Amino acid sequence: MTDLNRAKSLLTQGHTCVLCKGNKTYISDITGIRPMVEFLSQGIDMEGFSAADKIVGKAAAHLFVLAKVKAVYGETMTHEAKAFLESKGIFAQGELLTDHIVNRQGTGPCPMEQAVKGLQDSEEALKQIKNTIKRLRGNTMKKLGFGLMRLPRTNPEIPESINIPVFEEMIDTFLERGYTYFDTAYMYHNAESERAVKTALTSRVDRDKYLLATKMPTMKLEKEEDLERIFNEQREKCGVEYFDYYLLHCLNTRLYDIATKLKAFDFCLQKKAEGKIRRFGFSFHDSAEVLDKILTEHPEVEFVQLQINYLDWNSPTVQSRLCYEVARKHGKDIIIMEPVKGGALANVPDTVKAIFKQSAHPERTPAEWALRFCAGLEGVIMVLSGMSDMDQLTENTAFMDKLEPLTEEESAMLFRCADEINKSIAVSCTGCAYCTADCPKQIPIPDWFDLYNKGGDPAELAKDHATPADCISCGKCEKQCPQKLPIRRLLTAAKEALHLK
Numbered sequence: 001m002t003d004l005n006r007a008k009s010l011l012t013q014g015h016t017c018v019l020c021k022g023n024k025t026y027i028s029d030i031t032g033i034r035p036m037v038e039f040l041s042q043g044i045d046m047e048g049f050s051a052a053d054k055i056v057g058k059a060a061a062h063l064f065v066l067a068k069v070k071a072v073y074g075e076t077m078t079h080e081a082k083a084f085l086e087s088k089g090i091f092a093q094g095e096l097l098t099d100h101i102v103n104r105q106g107t108g109p110c111p112m113e114q115a116v117k118g119l120q121d122s123e124e125a126l127k128q129i130k131n132t133i134k135r136l137r138g139n140t141m142k143k144l145g146f147g148l149m150r151l152p153r154t155n156p157e158i159p160e161s162i163n164i165p166v167f168e169e170m171i172d173t174f175l176e177r178g179y180t181y182f183d184t185a186y187m188y189h190n191a192e193s194e195r196a197v198k199t200a201l202t203s204r205v206d207r208d209k210y211l212l213a214t215k216m217p218t219m220k221l222e223k224e225e226d227l228e229r230i231f232n233e234q235r236e237k238c239g240v241e242y243f244d245y246y247l248l249h250c251l252n253t254r255l256y257d258i259a260t261k262l263k264a265f266d267f268c269l270q271k272k273a274e275g276k277i278r279r280f281g282f283s284f285h286d287s288a289e290v291l292d293k294i295l296t297e298h299p300e301v302e303f304v305q306l307q308i309n310y311l312d313w314n315s316p317t318v319q320s321r322l323c324y325e326v327a328r329k330h331g332k333d334i335i336i337m338e339p340v341k342g343g344a345l346a347n348v349p350d351t352v353k354a355i356f357k358q359s360a361h362p363e364r365t366p367a368e369w370a371l372r373f374c375a376g377l378e379g380v381i382m383v384l385s386g387m388s389d390m391d392q393l394t395e396n397t398a399f400m401d402k403l404e405p406l407t408e409e410e411s412a413m414l415f416r417c418a419d420e421i422n423k424s425i426a427v428s429c430t431g432c433a434y435c436t437a438d439c440p441k442q443i444p445i446p447d448w449f450d451l452y453n454k455g456g457d458p459a460e461l462a463k464d465h466a467t468p469a470d471c472i473s474c475g476k477c478e479k480q481c482p483q484k485l486p487i488r489r490l491l492t493a494a495k496e497a498l499h500l501k
């Protein structure tokens, strides 16, 4: 079979863009022009390949020219694209030849075709296409996402006790201000966050007014059948037919091995083909090297969720900057989690407050500085903030509307602040509480670390809870910690510092 016929045959199997040459094949299931934009951004060598695509207008034709392909087939192709490709010596074949391509809503011309109108230079066309993608994305999504892992509680001690009336009020304000993205997960609030989403959001608000993201708990997977069971449970709990964004939760070396063994990536692609997932990605907690390996092995992934903040930017364990650079190299959209590091960058030490006060913007709050650092990074489509009360939500939504990128001096100032903060905290725990689920002694580990960091009287917490002195050093907690904290060693240090017996 020729390369072109093979590409055409793969296209009919539900893919949107296929390139073949000999035994090499590149496949994408992303709609529109983005597959070729991403292949080009990733520096993939496509010279001499034969390509098959759903729709080939002049914009796509420019990209195929840049890729130096040999032949292009389009299920739909414009006369202009065919002529342009042929003028560059590329074989062009359209199943259906047409004069125009319309936008997705069918209400007007395709914005990509508009962007390249009259352009003959393909490099310039690529620039205009990228600008248009950015503009369209910016139009449809404001960059602040509502993280649903630290919701208001009726009883601060009980994670499941989500305060629904307050949560509903926060949702209404968030939506009124034009924000749409909600990020939950199976694991949040002891598996109650998704149910709260149904009560407070999906049962009250029209489906087209919000974007919902949730995550497959890879840490709970034991056999292949778990994927289908949990996915259906999530749809039922959230009260939705489909998820706008769906992630494999918390991938690291160990959980990636499990996801691979149980074919979790294939499962998500299947759900995408069934229309139950709109965009597919994963959240990640490991080294940049591991991220590179996963993205190389899974080019079909559309976005990654990374822990990025100015405190972790140069951290040798979290590797925010290195992971960010890997995601950019692979051309992936980036969603940021922990931009304020579980609140640590909102409640900064006095030395850092003093630095902010002396800056050109003394009116900015610590949280604002932290969120601005993240939102200004290129390729970032969403910054998640786990908001716990209306004050936080009001503050965050107010300034995310008028974002300007940080200047070089401001970035340098934040790295100085990071040094100050690192000096002042003993444990960089984000309070996610993943470590507590399997602790045989039920030690409230993040609460003890919080007390250790802030200093204080341990008697209150010790009254009704196990203490670091009860730790039997089994190590179960450390396997779950996304920050890779040496929890046992730190609990011993906390025990000594807090004089616990």
Ligand code: SF4
Pocket (backbone or CB within 6 Å): 438, 439, 440, 441, 442, 443, 445, 470, 471, 472, 473, 474, 475, 476, 477, 478, 487, 488, 491
């Ligand atoms: S090492 Fe200590 S804190 Fe960690 S799970 Fe075991 S008993 Fe709990």
Ligand code: SF4
Pocket (backbone or CB within 6 Å): 428, 429, 430, 431, 432, 433, 434, 435, 436, 445, 446, 480, 481, 482, 483, 484, 485, 487
């Ligand atoms: S010790 Fe690790 S797993 Fe536990 S709450 Fe802190 S960051 Fe999360």
